[in-house]
Amino acid sequence: xxxxxxxxxAFSLMAIVSCKDxxxxxxxxxxxxxxxxxxxxxxxxxxxxxxxxxxxTITLSPKSDSNVEGKVIFSQKEGIVTMIxxxxxxxxxxxxxxxxxxxxxxxxDGKSSGGHWNPTGQPHGAWGDxxxxxxxxxxxxxxxxxxxxxxxxxxxxxxxGCGDPTRDILGKAIIVHQGEDDLKSQPSGAAGARVSCGxxxx
Numbered sequence: 001x002x003x004x005x006x007x008x009x010a011f012s013l014m015a016i017v018s019c020k021d022x023x024x025x026x027x028x029x030x031x032x033x034x035x036x037x038x039x040x041x042x043x044x045x046x047x048x049x050x051x052x053x054x055x056x057t058i059t060l061s062p063k064s065d066s067n068v069e070g071k072v073i074f075s076q077k078e079g080i081v082t083m084i085x086x087x088x089x090x091x092x093x094x095x096x097x098x099x100x101x102x103x104x105x106x107x108x109d110g111k112s113s114g115g116h117w118n119p120t121g122q123p124h125g126a127w128g129d130x131x132x133x134x135x136x137x138x139x140x141x142x143x144x145x146x147x148x149x150x151x152x153x154x155x156x157x158x159x160x161g162c163g164d165p166t167r168d169i170l171g172k173a174i175i176v177h178q179g180e181d182d183l184k185s186q187p188s189g190a191a192g193a194r195v196s197c198g199x200x201x202x
Contacts, residue, residue: 098189
């Protein structure tokens, strides 16, 4: 009889321990589900269209029998892209600068880069014009008597590698023109020959 009682007590204790372990596993699984759900929600809330902070240095080479060379630095931080360009070998005066459709500078005249980058189908115009402008319509800058020119700008209308086809400048080209962009002639501002070209690639 004593052996039977002892066996019953032993089975009862094993059952209690087993129940407690089951409860611990259930609580652990619930906690894991909550962590997974929270992690997924945070991932969904993250804005992937801003793009990561980065910097690209683009080298421009002469085109159309010119001596125009340059470097353009694009940097991206917190959704703003800053562009700083420095050029040499220019004729003194005003020169247009644009982003073009393709990072292809293989042709001698630079026309392999295609037309102005215009992903939103707007008319050519001055940057920020309420009547419309291309996303590649950077504008004009001045070259001094020594042929040196500098331009800078920053905008949230561009991104570097964010994947948004209306904002992403990767895969485009930066072109310097022989003359001034009149900011009104269609489709490209009558700025003359393409005298320097650089592809915006990583």
